[in-house]
Amino acid sequence: MFRKIWRALGPRFPRLSNATRHVTTLSLGQLQGSRADLAVLFIKNKVILLGDGGVGKSSLMNRYVTDRFDSQSFHTIGVEFLNRDLEVDGRLVTLQIWDTAGQERFKSLRTPFYRGADCCLLTFAVNDLQSFLNLSCWKKEFMFYSDVKDPERFPFVVLGNKVDMEQREIGEDEARAWCEENGCCPYFETSAKDDTNVAAAFEAAVRVVLAAEDQIGHALLGSTIDLHGNRQTSRGSCC
Ligand SMILES: Nc1nc2c(ncn2[C@@H]2O[C@H](COP(=O)(O)OP(=O)(O)OP(=O)(O)O)[C@@H](O)[C@H]2O)c(=O)[nH]1
Numbered sequence: 001m002f003r004k005i006w007r008a009l010g011p012r013f014p015r016l017s018n019a020t021r022h023v024t025t026l027s028l029g030q031l032q033g034s035r036a037d038l039a040v041l042f043i044k045n046k047v048i049l050l051g052d053g054g055v056g057k058s059s060l061m062n063r064y065v066t067d068r069f070d071s072q073s074f075h076t077i078g079v080e081f082l083n084r085d086l087e088v089d090g091r092l093v094t095l096q097i098w099d100t101a102g103q104e105r106f107k108s109l110r111t112p113f114y115r116g117a118d119c120c121l122l123t124f125a126v127n128d129l130q131s132f133l134n135l136s137c138w139k140k141e142f143m144f145y146s147d148v149k150d151p152e153r154f155p156f157v158v159l160g161n162k163v164d165m166e167q168r169e170i171g172e173d174e175a176r177a178w179c180e181e182n183g184c185c186p187y188f189e190t191s192a193k194d195d196t197n198v199a200a201a202f203e204a205a206v207r208v209v210l211a212a213e214d215q216i217g218h219a220l221l222g223s224t225i226d227l228h229g230n231r232q233t234s235r236g237s238c239c
């Protein structure tokens with residue numbers, strides 16, 4: 001169904017981004033009219049959680065998808081993923097959340113899964129200063145292995161988790177300043193334990209992806225762009 005419709009629209013609509021778009025119940029007849037009216041009813045986005053071991057990545061994913069919290073969770077080995085359907089600003093999205101192992105010894109198991117991500121959730125714990133200091137390293141690791149075409153515009157969201165805990169090692173202002181200096185990415189103070197800002201953080205990730213896709217979409221509709229632009233070849237060293 002989707003392929004047939006896509007072919008009917010012709011090459012003017014190459015895949016706009018990594019996210020797979022499924023136009024489901026529209027008949028071909030309904031798709032006539034301006035291309036800009038193409039109602040995308042069903043978008044699949046892949047987001048990936050990165051951050052030091054123990055900061056709460058798995059707990060955040062499980063809180064968001066199953067609404068459960070386990071105070072004795074085990075370290076993730078490799079990667080796991082869960083899907084959740086949601087509606088954001090009138091658009092139906094299947095959010096595929098990839099949870100990765102934060103421990104260094106599992107690096108080779110997680111890095112192959114960075115490709116194809118539409119957004120990266122950089123996660124630290126507000127009671128763990130080192131996990132905050134390591135954010136830059138996680139961002140570099142993601143860029144090194146994900147092979148994104150436009151690193152400057154790739155969407156990141158930063159999560160400062162465990163805000164339910166008394167003692168903090170990083171202040172909110174300090175965390176927000178890091179986000180400002182590193183691409184003005186959205187910042188959320190979360191707690192998987194008491195469900196603070198968890199849904200807001202994942203929905204923000206969907207919004208930044210949809211906004212980036214709309215930008216590409218408008219560029220495609222408005223003018224031709226070179227889809228075969230040179231890939232960023234400058235590969236810095238990873239941490
Ligand atoms: N107080 C509190 N504890 C949390 C929170 N989120 C996670 N934890 C606890 O922190 C520990 C580690 O949580 P995980 O979700 O396993 O951490 P992770 O980032 O997935 O760790 P790796 O899988 O090793 O990368 C567990 O004991 C959780 O119960 C939170 O928001 N508040």
Ligand SMILES: [Mg+2]
Pocket residue numbers: 057058059074075076099100101102
């Ligand atoms: Mg985990």
